[in-house]
Structures are given as structure tokens and as C-alpha cells.
Amino acid sequence: MELLKNKPLREVAKSLLKIGYDARFMLEKNMLFNPSSNKKYSDTDCILMAYNTYDKKECPNNVDCILYLIKCIDGTKGSLLFSKKKHSNTQHENFMQQLLMDFKA
Numbered sequence: 001m002e003l004l005k006n007k008p009l010r011e012v013a014k015s016l017l018k019i020g021y022d023a024r025f026m027l028e029k030n031m032l033f034n035p036s037s038n039k040k041y042s043d044t045d046c047i048l049m050a051y052n053t054y055d056k057k058e059c060p061n062n063v064d065c066i067l068y069l070i071k072c073i074d075g076t077k078g079s080l081l082f083s084k085k086k087h088s089n090t091q092h093e094n095f096m097q098q099l100l101m102d103f104k105a
Helices: 009-018 084-088 090-102
Strands: 026-028 031-034 039-041 046-054 065-072 077-083
Touching (some): 026 077, 031 065
Antiparallel strands (some): 046 065
16 A cells, blocks of 8 residues: 555554544454454454554654554454564464465555
């Protein structure tokens, strides 16, 4: 998705809201969780639409991060900001690995 390329993370975050990516997902117990709707999604309920990496200067806690844009089967669209440091968590890694395997750029 061209929106993610060569733009600061803050600018991308604002642009995402304008195109309907308004959910702020979290990973919880190997499920994608939308805190605003209290819904949980498995990896088979989600499609990875795009992703981009950012260096630590742009990310929270000064840690390199990855921004994933995800669309769920119920039409919910949102983002997941994932610290590369947290990739050591096997459950999170497995969930995202499944989405990445199915990703078609």
C-alpha cells in the first residue's frame, strides 16, 4: 500500500483513519483483539493488507517497530503496531507469521 511508503509513522497513522483503518488492534492469547468492540479474531479471520517497518526514532519506546494493516472478515479494518523486540513472543510470532504467509503484495 503506497500510503505506508516513505512517510513518518505519525503521518501514516492519521491517514489510516481517513481511509477507515480505525481499529487499534492488540495481540492477546494468540488472537487479534479489538478493544473498542471487545471482539477477538483468529488468524483465519484476518487478512494482512499491508505492512511497513519503522526505525526506533519513530516508534514508541525507541524500539524498531512494524505497522500491520489488517482487515477482518466482519469488515473491521485497523492497524497493529508491533515492536520488533516483542517478536520473541512465540504466540505473537506464530499469529503474524500465518498472516504473512497468506499476504499478497
